[in-house]
Amino acid sequence: MTTHNQFHGIADAVRTELASVTRLAHINTFHPGAFDWSEAGTADELNYVSTVAYGEAGHEKQAVAYLTKELAQLAEIERHVSAVMTMVMGELHDLRDPINVGHELHNALSCFASEEIQHANTFYRYVRALSGVEPRVDKALFDERFDVFRTDDHPYVKLVALCCSAYVGESVITVFEHRADALDPQRDRFFTRLLHTHGLDEARHVKIDHVAMKLVYPALTAHQQQRVRELLSQIEELNRRLAEAFQAATEQILAVDFTTGNPAAAVQLEMTKAFGSKVFAPDGTLHTVDEILDDELSAVITAFSGVGRVHAAGIPPLSPEVPALAGAGQ
Structure with a gap:
């Protein structure tokens, strides 16, 4: 059972961190109106996404099909995160524990x-501009994925599970942001600018995930922590089904195999499996992706992106100082 005092010891740290994370959210943010969409599908741009x-x-x-599948799928996952987070805020409305007072938590979750x-809106627009199609699959399993969180669990249990479910994908796309920035350090290409602007938001989201993982999760009871893992397992399985459906739909619409011989897809799969399997330790504790990097995985990420870490302090998202990679300028 949750008590009013359960979160008393972490409340100040949570609220202070959330206020710091969102301080510039109104400036460093992402909106589809910020882009010149006529640049999205040019011949030079298609050449560039092939290089990425x-x-x-x-x-x-193959590159266009790969991005069509991945970004349409990502749009649906981000739409789901938005919906569940809004539901959680509703459930928090009358809960006056030490974290959920003042403006910090409500503001962070609202942002x-x-x-x-907006990410979902923009990625679907990019997919249409890039490939001319938009894969639609079985209502994107939205009802099933939303129902995972329609339980009587404490809102913080749902929030931590939701953040953990989003965290792996956010970490993977951050590595792709590093890669694009290394290939195009001046950000001349539309796709680099798209990922960079997305990364401004994602850097905040990852920090909010870290608050949930490192401060809120340890304050939950053993039963609540178990429920986090159960909800996470359910949503991950549904997201795997969603990925399979989007791959099948995209291959059918565009009639191209975009996974065989695709090094980006191979690295993405390796990172996704590693991050997903190691973020939760066998004893149930939570780790950030940078905490679980071993030499082998770090080498894979470095070879792919020019950066040996993912979210580590001291490495700003999409740093222009990342060394250029082979293929730049082609």
């Missing part, structure tokens, strides 16, 4: 939710 995915030009059709729905 395959390391070289000549794979434009997070509104930014996620």
Whole structure:
């Protein structure tokens, strides 16, 4: 059972960190109106996305299909995060524990939710501009994924599980942001600017995830922590089904195999499996992705992105100082 005093010891730290994270959210943010969409599907841009995915030009059709699948799927996951976070805020309405007083928590979750729905809007617009199609699959399993969180669990249990479910994908796309910035350090390409602007929001979201993982989760009871893991397992399975559906739909619509021989897809899969399996330790404690990097995984990330870490302090998102990679300028 949750008591009023359960979160007393962490409340000041949580509220202080959330206020710090969102301090510039109104400036460093992402909106589809900020882009010149006529640049999204040019020949030079298609050449570039081939380089991002395959390391070289000549794979434009496969790269376009790969991004169509991944970003349409990501749009649906971000739409789901926005909806569940809004539901959690509703459930927090009458809960006056030491964390949920003042403006900090409500503001942070409101920013997070509104930014996620803009991401979904923008990624779908990019997919249409890039490939001319928009895969639609079985209502994106939205009802099933939303129902995972329609339980009588404490809102913080749902919030931590939601943040953990989003965290792996946010970490993977951050590595892709590093790669694009290394290939295009002046951000001349539309796709680099898209990822960079998305990264401004995602850097905040990751920090909010870390608050949930490092401060809120340890304050939960053993039963509540178990429920976090159960909810997380359910939503991860549904997200895997969603990914399979989007891959099948995209391959059918565009009639191209975009996974065979795709180095970006291989690295993405390796990171996703590693991050997902190691963030929770066997004893149930939570770790950030940078805490679980071993030499082998760090080498994979470095070779792919030019950066050996993911979210570590001292490495700003999309740093212009990341060294150029092979394939830049092609």
